[in-house]
Amino acid sequence: MDGVLLALLLICFRLTNVISELIEPNFPQDEYNNINSNSLLWGPYRSNLYLGLRPRIPDSILTGLLWFPADTFHGVLLSKQSCDPKHNIKKFGWTDYDPRYGGIETIVDDDCKLNITTEFVKSDDGQNWVLRVKGKTHNKHSINSIVYHVGMQDGELDFDGEFAGGSNNLVEEDVKLNGNLKSLGGMFDIKIIDDIDNVMAVSNTIDFDNSYDPSLTHYVSLTVPKDEVWKASEIFWTIVKLNLEQLETVDKTTYEFSPIELFQIRNSFGFKGNLHFIQKTFVGDFQFDIVFNMHESNDKFDSDDFTGKLDETFNLIDDKFTRKYQLNVPFNTQEYISFAKEILSQLLGGITYLNDDRKINTDEMKEDSVHINSKIEGGNEGPYELFTCVSSRLFASRGGYWDEGFHLLPICDYDSDLALEIIKSWILLIDDSGWIAKEQILGDEARSKAYAETIVPNTHIASPPTLMLALSKIIKLSESSQNVIDGHALASDILDKKSLGSLHEENMDLLVFYLRKLYAKLQKHYEWFRETQRGNSDEIERDYSNNKEIYRWKGRGEDTTPPSGMDDYPRGDVDIGELNVDLLSWMGLMTRSMYEIAEIIEKYDDLRTYKERYNDIVKNIVDVHWSENDGMFCDVNVDEDDNDIFECHEGYVTLMPFIHTLIDSSDNIKLVKILKALKDPSKLWSNYGIRSLSKKDLNYHKGEDYWRGNIYVNINYLILEALYHYGSDENVSEEARNLANEIYVELRENIVNTVFNEYNRTGYAWEQYNEENGVGEKSRHFLGWTSLVVSIMKMPKEIT
Ligand SMILES: *[C@@H]1O[C@H](CO)[C@@H](O)[C@H](O)[C@H]1NC(C)=O
Numbered sequence: 001m002d003g004v005l006l007a008l009l010l011i012c013f014r015l016t017n018v019i020s021e022l023i024e025p026n027f028p029q030d031e032y033n034n035i036n037s038n039s040l041l042w043g044p045y046r047s048n049l050y051l052g053l054r055p056r057i058p059d060s061i062l063t064g065l066l067w068f069p070a071d072t073f074h075g076v077l078l079s080k081q082s083c084d085p086k087h088n089i090k091k092f093g094w095t096d097y098d099p100r101y102g103g104i105e106t107i108v109d110d111d112c113k114l115n116i117t118t119e120f121v122k123s124d125d126g127q128n129w130v131l132r133v134k135g136k137t138h139n140k141h142s143i144n145s146i147v148y149h150v151g152m153q154d155g156e157l158d159f160d161g162e163f164a165g166g167s168n169n170l171v172e173e174d175v176k177l178n179g180n181l182k183s184l185g186g187m188f189d190i191k192i193i194d195d196i197d198n199v200m201a202v203s204n205t206i207d208f209d210n211s212y213d214p215s216l217t218h219y220v221s222l223t224v225p226k227d228e229v230w231k232a233s234e235i236f237w238t239i240v241k242l243n244l245e246q247l248e249t250v251d252k253t254t255y256e257f258s259p260i261e262l263f264q265i266r267n268s269f270g271f272k273g274n275l276h277f278i279q280k281t282f283v284g285d286f287q288f289d290i291v292f293n294m295h296e297s298n299d300k301f302d303s304d305d306f307t308g309k310l311d312e313t314f315n316l317i318d319d320k321f322t323r324k325y326q327l328n329v330p331f332n333t334q335e336y337i338s339f340a341k342e343i344l345s346q347l348l349g350g351i352t353y354l355n356d357d358r359k360i361n362t363d364e365m366k367e368d369s370v371h372i373n374s375k376i377e378g379g380n381e382g383p384y385e386l387f388t389c390v391s392s393r394l395f396a397s398r399g400g401y402w403d404e405g406f407h408l409l410p411i412c413d414y415d416s417d418l419a420l421e422i423i424k425s426w427i428l429l430i431d432d433s434g435w436i437a438k439e440q441i442l443g444d445e446a447r448s449k450a451y452a453e454t455i456v457p458n459t460h461i462a463s464p465p466t467l468m469l470a471l472s473k474i475i476k477l478s479e480s481s482q483n484v485i486d487g488h489a490l491a492s493d494i495l496d497k498k499s500l501g502s503l504h505e506e507n508m509d510l511l512v513f514y515l516r517k518l519y520a521k522l523q524k525h526y527e528w529f530r531e532t533q534r535g536n537s538d539e540i541e542r543d544y545s546n547n548k549e550i551y552r553w554k555g556r557g558e559d560t561t562p563p564s565g566m567d568d569y570p571r572g573d574v575d576i577g578e579l580n581v582d583l584l585s586w587m588g589l590m591t592r593s594m595y596e597i598a599e600i601i602e603k604y605d606d607l608r609t610y611k612e613r614y615n616d617i618v619k620n621i622v623d624v625h626w627s628e629n630d631g632m633f634c635d636v637n638v639d640e641d642d643n644d645i646f647e648c649h650e651g652y653v654t655l656m657p658f659i660h661t662l663i664d665s666s667d668n669i670k671l672v673k674i675l676k677a678l679k680d681p682s683k684l685w686s687n688y689g690i691r692s693l694s695k696k697d698l699n700y701h702k703g704e705d706y707w708r709g710n711i712y713v714n715i716n717y718l719i720l721e722a723l724y725h726y727g728s729d730e731n732v733s734e735e736a737r738n739l740a741n742e743i744y745v746e747l748r749e750n751i752v753n754t755v756f757n758e759y760n761r762t763g764y765a766w767e768q769y770n771e772e773n774g775v776g777e778k779s780r781h782f783l784g785w786t787s788l789v790v791s792i793m794k795m796p797k798e799i800t
């Protein structure tokens with residue numbers, strides 16, 4: 001009897017446990033989900049294009065803009081659609097933008113001598129939008145052709161109107177298309193409305209065929225498989241080329257005709273299908289609106305004048321930015337505020353939606369030798385969905401796991417609900433084993449731009465778990481939130497798009513609900529790291545109490561450690577006995593984040609386990625990695641005689657225990673040593689930021705010179721946070737606190753001005769900065785982690 005009772009009690013206990021995990025917070029959750037997804041439905045989520053709007057729905061609508069100078073034969077070569085570092089684009093990107101409202105993008109195209117501005121505004125219900133495209137030519141007589149294209153991966157879209165002059169491609173009126181897409185909610189239409197001041201080009205060298213007439217809008221559609229819709233630019237030019245081949249049968253060479261006519265799209269084969277091109281050829285400046293309306297929406301854009309609506313949008317963005325980003329002295333002046341707004345907008349404007357297949361390589365790796373990722377083939381899996389920022393629109397149309405946590409930090413302050421939406425999308429990509437690929441390269445379009453060796457990632461390779469930085473930040477924001485919302489108070493009737501941005505932060509129930517849903521995946525991910533990246537304790541003879549919390553990056557190259565994110569940072573020889581101090585530090589961060597999460601979702605058993613592991617990690621950082629002789633934390637390796645040795649290269653790797661604040665605040669000797677090295681110009685200090693590698697290291701600026709001296713904004717940001725952490729801790733000695741404050745104040749100003757000055761000088765943010773002269777280097781238009789400059793401007797002027 002007792003046994004039965006006990007069993008019953010146990011079952012009940014389990015049940016209540018399960019139920020308590022699924023109980024929704026006292027909050028209109030469904031309402032929130034709707035408003036949140038609707039406000040993020042449409043966006044320039046094809047951020048690898050200069051302008052590519054699409055909804056955040058798989059197999060739906062892909063749109064884009066293509067343009068080229070139409071008055072010269074080599075205009076073909078200057079055709080633009082997809083961001084490309086080879087283009088002579090002086091500046092581009094969203095400069096005033098919020099994914100929930102819309103915004104403005106400017107493209108200064110020095111190849112085409114054309115400035116394009118696009119203004120994008122969404123209706124309050126998120127379903128409808130207007131895109132205003134404005135062109136300003138540097139020479140008022142120049143002629144440009146602008147092609148807007150809409151590709152349907154599913155559903156229908158048809159031309160609604162009459163063709164002019166007996167043609168099957170010329171349109172005199174505004175173009176109107178009617179469509180239907182179930183996943184989007186049904187019927188919609190798209191109108192392309194010309195400004196009355198536009199002047200269309202006139203040319204009549206092909207007088208025997210009026211379908212080349214550039215003075216009218218050209219419209220052609222054709223059938224394309226859904227996986228090829230992204231190739232709209234190539235397809236456009238293929239059709240134009242086919243037209244030219246027809247002309248060759250005429251009694252003249254093509255050079256006797258004008259390019260203004262030659263490069264007009266025609267429908268000589270009577271095509272009709274899912275990919276639609278609308279081409280307009282203007283003399284001088286131009287402007288037209290593209291208006292998208294869902295038929296069932298109550299919030300349609302009806303009028304022909306959207307100027308007021310656009311102004312309203314910009315006011316909303318200004319207001320949100322001013323509320324969320326109070327910059328601190330000396331950066332609270334107009335020029336820095338504009339700069340900050342522009343940088344944050346550019347980061348937000350890079351947000352991309354991917355939904356496609358991926359390739360992976362599940363081969364076991366050799367434990368004791370160099371890993372060469374020679375695979376270029378892999379099984380196709382999926383489709384997978386990802387909503388992500390990108391490091392650089394010029395180079396990457398993919399997500400990067402190592403970068404993403406950094407991208408999200410500035411977004412957390414601006415719109416933590418958006419940050420959580422992105423984090424969720426990433427966490428859902430963690431597979432059953434707990435692994436996630438460092439580079440998320442989904443689909444052929446993304447693969448077409450990726451480095452060959454990154455296309456098929458190996459499922460045994462890790463990269464730094466930076467998403468944990470963002471999760472911890474949101475938990476911290478929530479704990480310090482001033483205006484905590486009571487679920488009751490937030491009735492659904494006041495919940496609208498404008499109230500979104502920090503709802504999870506201000507409503508702990510909601511955050512707890514979110515974290516509970518993702519916890520199982522996070523746990524798997526964490527255990528994957530512990531199991532697969534654990535170091536080998538057999539070869540290390542050292543006085544340490546715990547042989548579990550030691551780690552080694554799997555998948556090293558000869559002189560590189562790509563999984564660490566700092567590819568060519570100097571390390572020891574590839575050896576099974578190697579132990580990496582940066583990975584142990586990342587595990588410290590991850591374990592601490594896991595216990596913060598376990599605490600707020602009330603998983604107390606897990607919390608105890610995480611705390612024990614965290615203490616072991618903190619202990620091992622000193623016991624295993626502190627080299628008394630070198631006065632820094634170092635990798636450990638094994639020499640030819642099988643003795644374990646320290647492998648010390650002062651820089652970002654040796655700073656990692658400090659960066660993740662894993663050093664005990666009472667450990668004055670170590671803290672002071674590290675702070676002095678930070679401030680030492682012969683080691684880590686430069687006037688532009690903290691160097692990645694000490695000037696004293698033998699590898700300084702040697703070899704590929706990627707992470708061997710130059711300055712990275714992401715790590716400098718973490719250093720500033722760590723300085724603030726120790727500098728404001730009463731248990732840290734006065735000596736160390738004073739040092740921390742002194743470095744903090746100067747470093748903060750140096751790093752902001754480095755990025756600011758180069759942005760002003762070159763029009764771009766850069767991947768890294770030269771530590772001798774502050775010049776931006778490597779990839780440009782790098783609004784990934786370099787955007788952290790806005791978070792730095794928001795930090796206090798000094799440590800209090
Ligand atoms: C194009 O933009 C650049 C940079 O903002 C500006 O200096 C130039 O005056 C613009 N040209 C025209 C024709 O608007």
Ligand SMILES: *[C@@H]1O[C@H](CO)[C@@H](O)[C@H](O)[C@H]1NC(C)=O
Nearest residue numbers: 665666725728729730731732
């Ligand atoms: C300082 O140390 C004491 C004793 O170890 C501890 O209780 C306190 O929380 C510490 N203060 C901070 C700011 O860490």
Ligand SMILES: *[C@@H]1O[C@H](CO)[C@@H](O)[C@H](O)[C@H]1NC(C)=O
Nearest residue numbers: 335336756757759760761762
């Ligand atoms: C930006 O650069 C120009 C020169 O290119 C300079 O005259 C101006 O002072 C700079 N602006 C700021 C705010 O530093």
